[in-house]
Amino acid sequence: KQEVTQIPAALSVPEGENLVLNCSFTDSAIYNLQWFRQDPGKGLTSLLLIQSSQREQTSGRLNASLDKSSGRSTLYIAASQPGDSATYLCAVPPGGSNYKLTFGKGTLLTVNP
Amino acid sequence: EAQVTQNPRYLITVTGKKLTVTCSQNMNHEYMSWYRQDPGLGLRQIYYSMNVEVTDKGDVPEGYKVSRKEKRNFPLILESPSPNQTSLYFCASSLGFAGELFFGEGSRLTVL
Numbered sequence: 001k002q003e004v005t006q007i008p009a010a011l012s013v014p015e016g017e018n019l020v021l022n023c024s025f026t027d028s029a030i031y032n033l034q035w036f037r038q039d040p041g042k043g044l045t046s047l048l049l050i051q052s053s054q055r056e057q058t059s060g061r062l063n064a065s066l067d068k069s070s071g072r073s074t075l076y077i078a079a080s081q082p083g084d085s086a087t088y089l090c091a092v093p094p095g096g097s098n099y100k101l102t103f104g105k106g107t108l109l110t111v112n113p
Numbered sequence: 114e115a116q117v118t119q120n121p122r123y124l125i126t127v128t129g130k131k132l133t134v135t136c137s138q139n140m141n142h143e144y145m146s147w148y149r150q151d152p153g154l155g156l157r158q159i160y161y162s163m164n165v166e167v168t169d170k171g172d173v174p175e176g177y178k179v180s181r182k183e184k185r186n187f188p189l190i191l192e193s194p195s196p197n198q199t200s201l202y203f204c205a206s207s208l209g210f211a212g213e214l215f216f217g218e219g220s221r222l223t224v225l
C-alpha cells in the first residue's frame with residue numbers, strides 16, 4: 001500500500017526566505033506526483049504536476065523535483081511572501097491497475113511579514 | 114469557467130436522515146472522486162469513478178454510496194448518516210485518473 005509522508009508538518013519562515021518542502025512515498029511505481037495548495041476552509045488548488053519521466057517542473061517562484069528511485073519529491077519556493085501561507089499537500093496516483101490516489105497530510109507553511 | 118461545483122457547502126443534519134451531496138464538473142472529465150478531510154488524518158478517498166457507470170471503493174467507503182449516471186455528475190449519498198461522518202468533504206475530477214486534479218470548494222457536514 002502506498003504511503004506518502006510530508007516533513008515538516010509545519011514550517012514558519014520570515015518573508016523573503018527560500019524554502020523547501022518535502023514529500024516521500026514508499027512505492028516508486030507511480031505515474032506522476034502532484035503538489036497542491038490549500039487555504040483554510042477552502043478546496044485544494046493544483047500547483048504543479050510532475051510526470052514520472054520528468055525530474056523537474058517550474059511555475060513562477062515554485063520548482064518541484066521528483067526522484068522516483070529514492071521515493072522523494074521536493075517543492076522549492078523562492079523569495080517567500082505572506083500570501084504563500086497555506087497548507088501544501090502532495091498526492092501520488094500509483095502505477096498499475098490501482099486507481100486510488102494517496103495524499104500526504106501536508107505541511108502548514110506560515111510566512112511572517 | 115472550468116470548475117467543480119459542490120452543494121451544499123454547509124449542512125447540519127441529524128443521525129439517520131438521508132442526505133445527498135451533489136458534485137458537478139464542466140470540463141468533460143472522465144475521472145471523478147470523493148474525499149473526506151479530518152484533522153490529523155488528512156485527505157482520504159471515499160469512492161472514485163473512472164467513467165459513466167464505473168465506480169469503485171476508495172479507502173473509507175463504509176456508510177457512503179455513489180452513482181455516475183452522467184459524465185458531469187457524481188453525487189455522494191449518505192443513506193443513514195452517523196456522527197462519525199461529520200467531516201469536510203471534497204469532490205474532485207481529472208481528465209484521466211492520473212491527470213491534473215481539480216477540486217471543488219468543499220462541503221462541511223455536521224451530523225448531530
